[in-house]
Amino acid sequence: MAKIAIKNLHKSFQDAQGNQLDVLTDITITVAAGEFLCLLGPSGCGKTTLMNLMAGFEQATKGSLTIDDRPVTGPNPKHITIFQDYGLFPWRNVLGNVVFGLEAKGIRGAAARKKAEEYLELVGLSQFAGSFPSQLSGGMKQRVAIARALAVEPDIIFMDEPFAALDAFTRYRLQDEVLRIWLEKKPTIIFVTHDIDEAVYLSQRVAIMSPNPGRIKKIIEIKLPRPCDRGDAGLIAYRRQVFREFELIHEAGSDFAI
Numbered sequence: 001m002a003k004i005a006i007k008n009l010h011k012s013f014q015d016a017q018g019n020q021l022d023v024l025t026d027i028t029i030t031v032a033a034g035e036f037l038c039l040l041g042p043s044g045c046g047k048t049t050l051m052n053l054m055a056g057f058e059q060a061t062k063g064s065l066t067i068d069d070r071p072v073t074g075p076n077p078k079h080i081t082i083f084q085d086y087g088l089f090p091w092r093n094v095l096g097n098v099v100f101g102l103e104a105k106g107i108r109g110a111a112a113r114k115k116a117e118e119y120l121e122l123v124g125l126s127q128f129a130g131s132f133p134s135q136l137s138g139g140m141k142q143r144v145a146i147a148r149a150l151a152v153e154p155d156i157i158f159m160d161e162p163f164a165a166l167d168a169f170t171r172y173r174l175q176d177e178v179l180r181i182w183l184e185k186k187p188t189i190i191f192v193t194h195d196i197d198e199a200v201y202l203s204q205r206v207a208i209m210s211p212n213p214g215r216i217k218k219i220i221e222i223k224l225p226r227p228c229d230r231g232d233a234g235l236i237a238y239r240r241q242v243f244r245e246f247e248l249i250h251e252a253g254s255d256f257a258i
């Protein structure tokens with residue numbers, strides 16, 4: 001059974017002049033439980049809108065969208081979204097931020113603390129439990145956000161360009177961490193990015209989107225064992241295939257040209 005099933009979905013908004021703006025058209029895709037799917041495409045192709053529809057933050061104009069065979073009518077506490085800007089509470093320390101997500105789920109006291117500590121350890125931040133967000137780097141803040149999301153043991157994690165604001169080295173490290181955690185816990189992950197390398201490195205399938213109106217142009221299955229080396233020949237071949245889909249490749253160049 002599909003975890004997420006989307007069929008002939010359309011989404012329109014009204015622009016400032018009241019004209020209809022078709023943002024997504026004829027989206028059909030299914031996502032299996034435990035799958036890692038990336039939505040990849042240029043700015044404005046509707047990636048965030050599609051993710052927001054799945055997360056229940058927006059409603060479709062037409063078509064069907066079900067999760068676990070039930071229509072999505074609003075946000076579900078079993079599904080967690082991680083944004084680019086971390087969303088941490090500055091007045092709570094690291095442990096308090098992770099505990100917050102658990103409290104919202106009705107887990108309190110020593111049980112919440114124990115679980116929060118377990119997930120802080122998973123993201124390598126145990127010794128920063130007493131620090132406040134203002135004392136952390138961007139990468140550390142995002143790891144707190146990941147720990148907070150994972151601690152509630154969600155069955156779907158939506159990630160909207162979570163590493164876009166981070167420097168390349170931090171991004172690589174966090175990509176590895178997300179992969180490791182996904183392999184260990186196997187939640188379903190829907191990951192929005194406009195970074196081709198990130199999409200190919202992380203996901204089992206890459207849904208390539210194109211704009212005006214936003215649609216899924218192609219779905220590429222990345223058949224590689226995970227984790228894999230960033231220099232892996234198979235990975236480079238997939239990367240090249242995705243670049244070609246975006247017509248960002250110079251076919252007349254050498255094998256290494258992009």
Ligand SMILES: Nc1ncnc2c1ncn2[C@@H]1O[C@H](COP(=O)(O)OP(=O)(O)OP(=O)(O)O)[C@@H](O)[C@H]1O
Binds near residue numbers: 043048
């Ligand atoms: N609430 C809204 N009202 C009107 N237009 C909207 C609304 N939300 C999104 N749009 C429009 O829908 C289109 C797709 O936006 P969306 O944020 O989904 O794209 P994206 O692919 O995620 O882009 P980016 O990578 O820049 O975040 C854009 O033209 C945007 O202006």
